[in-house]
Amino acid sequence: MSLILSRKSIRKFTTEGVDQTSIDAMLTAAMQAPSARNQQPWEFIVIKNKPMIDQLSEVSNGAKPLKSAPLAIMPVIKKDAPAPHMCPQDLAAATQNILLTATELNLGAVWIGVFPLEDRIQKVREIIDLPSHLTPFCMIAIGHPDQSTEVTKLRYDASRITVVE
Numbered sequence: 001m002s003l004i005l006s007r008k009s010i011r012k013f014t015t016e017g018v019d020q021t022s023i024d025a026m027l028t029a030a031m032q033a034p035s036a037r038n039q040q041p042w043e044f045i046v047i048k049n050k051p052m053i054d055q056l057s058e059v060s061n062g063a064k065p066l067k068s069a070p071l072a073i074m075p076v077i078k079k080d081a082p083a084p085h086m087c088p089q090d091l092a093a094a095t096q097n098i099l100l101t102a103t104e105l106n107l108g109a110v111w112i113g114v115f116p117l118e119d120r121i122q123k124v125r126e127i128i129d130l131p132s133h134l135t136p137f138c139m140i141a142i143g144h145p146d147q148s149t150e151v152t153k154l155r156y157d158a159s160r161i162t163v164v165e
């Protein structure tokens with residue numbers, strides 16, 4: 001619980017790179033996510049190439065945090081999964097696992113939305129030569145935080161809860 005409550009989106013990073021052990025831990029957590037029928041309809045593109053990360057930062061206004069990020073992980077949806085309508089949920093679970101692991105490792109990260117917006121998907125495809133059976137789901141900017149990591153507000157709201165007995 002404390003890990004979940006201490007996660008927040010980090011959008012400014014130092015120039016320090018992310019070590020391979022941390023990258024492996026985030027990918028291990030991602031692939032441990034639940035998925036419909038255990039279909040695991042994901043692959044992960046690990047982008048360390050700074051000029052390419054800079055290009056990806058132009059995909060949308062929301063992608064700007066990539067400008068200072070030394071690392072981007074892009075979860076991508078694999079075509080022909082047995083339960084295709086569930087793929088976005090599966091990928092979202094994997095993405096959240098990456099964010100939580102980044103927090104655990106004292107890294108910062110932010111989820112940058114791509115899927116299902118066709119213009120963003122196309123822009124990403126123009127930058128990264130993805131095979132046609134892979135669709136970008138989101139981009140995660142990751143690095144060492146260069147801003148406060150303190151979570152200042154708890155969002156718990158009892159009025160959002162209905163109890164059925």
Ligand SMILES: Cc1cc2nc3c(=O)[nH]c(=O)nc-3n(C[C@H](O)[C@H](O)[C@H](O)COP(=O)(O)O)c2cc1C
Binds near residue numbers: 007009010011061111
């Ligand atoms: C589906 C999704 C898309 C998001 N897209 C962006 C984005 O494009 N750019 C960005 O800076 N943050 C993006 N975020 C992060 C949210 O803005 C952030 O989670 C929200 O403001 C709550 O703040 P917190 O993560 O610090 O708790 C996205 C989050 C989700 C779940």
